[in-house]
Amino acid sequence: MSVLRTASVVTILLSYTLLLMPIQTLAVRRNWRLAARIPCHWQRVAKRLIGLRVTIEGTPAKPPLLITANHISWLDITVLGSVLPLSFISKAEVQTWPILGTLARLQRTVFIDRTRRSQTASAASAIARRVGGGDVMVLFPEGTTGDGNRILPFRSALIGAAGVASGMETITVQPVAVTYVGMQGIPVGRADRPSIAWYGDMDFIAHFRNLVEHGAVDAVVSFGEPITFDQTTDRKKVAEECYQAVRRMDEEAKRGASRGGNRGRLFSPKQKPAKEATHTPAPGYPGGRREEIANRAS
Template identity: 50%
Template sequence: MRAWLVLVPVVLITLVGIPFQWASVKLKLPTRRIIPVLYHRVVLALVGVRVTVVGAPSPARPLLIVSNHVSWLDIPVLGSRLPLCFVAKSEVAGWPGVGLLARLQRTIFVDRTSRSATGKVAGEMAERMNGGDPVVLFAEGTSSDGNRVLPFRSALVGAARHSMGEDATIQPLAIAYVGQGGIPLGRPRRPRLAWYGDMDLAPHLLDVLRRGAVDVELHFGTPLPAGNRKAAALHAETAARTMLAGALTGRSG
């Protein structure tokens, strides 16, 4: 019952907000950055997600935020903090409903099966970042069970950095799901919030809505020094892994 009591108002708010955001994106109005932030905050409040931020997003521009990836929840959690754009696999664009919302968020889609796509996507990322929009790259290329950070892929990190120039800033981020229902999540229970592998979206979404009361931490790391793409990706991966471990063991900060 709780899942539907949450889902119905979320759907209604989404339907009301779509035309306003569509017009904002089409006309390139300042509200194209503001509406998604407000929308994600309302959604999180309805679902029952509490976000704690450790550190802060860098004020430097252009800015590439390089993060681990745990769940579809990562999108509203990050989107509720500041105006930004995401990089997603091209398949997302074709998902019913989700694809439309991703486009209205001004998501950049990448075809991972095409070797020639990297340069095009990097150019789009640079265009957004040079226009003042931070871009979030889930550098693992997939989502995990929330207990670990998978190896970061260096191709898009390096290509985006090259397209942005030497003045670009790369900031590592760790997303940590630490509690539910006021109880700390241990290693066995944390994957319940993670959406990964071959999980179907709808059942997982309804289960999260039914349970609610999620506590998540965003740990923003120190911006990275200049370096080649492999060094930058490895540095970001190491920082994210360290921050995640600290968050999950309560030893951060």
């Protein structure tokens, strides 16, 4: 039954993508505003098919807007992309990935070669043009995906793109936290979160199949207090403020999900005495990688 569900989801998504692809390609080339709305519509369809349930806390600020968010999984793209029309800032190699690269280009992603410092300025200018033109852009300042249990410090270099855009006007930088809090209605704990995250050398197809088969993933998107950014703003200070805000919202979302108690455990083994406690990986996922961080679609 789970295999049939996965096949159905893939078939519907593929058919819908092929249907919308010519329209989106033309919209991108002609720079129509429709180019921002079609991906949002696609992500909302994907969200329902995959089984994502998204709760929104707070309110998105108005454009010109640069969002700084934590990064856990490829799921983040669908979670955030289903909330409002937006585009992402990603490392250059993503555009060469099968399937994901094509979808990223159709989402009007700005690709950055982080191995070449000389490209930072041109990347900042590209981001600035998009933000200044009214597009909502999402930056993952950690520079990588994590296991869902911790958030790495935010890098400030690309947040400086906001300063470039503010040569024309003051813009807004808004911290946003993405937190996966449940699966099949059951709160997830520290041992469970790496099963939802996509990091290390996890295979995308296997990860996608496992999540679709389990289904009903609950996510919380928390919008923090907007920060006004202009040419005089200290980007490093803004990066630290966003980092602390995202950490705080992430912890609040986790506490809120666990207040009712974990009445059942989808993945986690029963707690053992401290001296005997061990970590058992989730069925169908690689184990022993809870603290490993590796570059993914960021």
